[in-house]
Amino acid sequence: MSGIVRTPEPPYYAVIFSSQRTEGDHGYQVMASKMVELASKQKGFLGVEGVRDGELGITVSYWDSLESIKEWKEHVAHQVAQDKGKAEWYSAFSLRVCKVERQRFFEMVK
Template identity: 70%
Template structure:
């Protein structure tokens, strides 16, 4: 399956980050790539899916546990990115943490 993350059998957790960007890059793209690389190195990380159009970006990251999510939220470099997001990169955003209890996949 191409860009869809193959996750283990539930339960596990999904963090849904939806955002509206400010104008201009201001280092966003580079930091975004770094965050994906860094998240993938974290204990409990299961995968990530992301899509963006000119108006809205949605990133869903998958985690083994709430503790893994908490550790990622508190990671020093991630905290720096969060602060820059609030001050430079985002007009608005939402963050939702969900427990995945059921899943199914389809592929031709």
């Protein structure tokens, strides 16, 4: 995950996943990378942005429809990651699904 995702013209959807980590990696980084790779191959996926500062992380994934979000939520490999997250990786998390109705993008011309 690097840089700002260039999304299409709205409307589309954003899934905001905020999380607090437990101590230790316990395979988290490997699984997180696999999930980004797998999500990027899913129908309706538009991109992902994420940051982690110590224990707090925020990941925003962008999707073309609520149906695409539902299919990703129900993906077998993603369910395995969700279960491990609840059991081992997260002390707390929140998930918010938002409809993007307006956007602006700025990039300095070099």
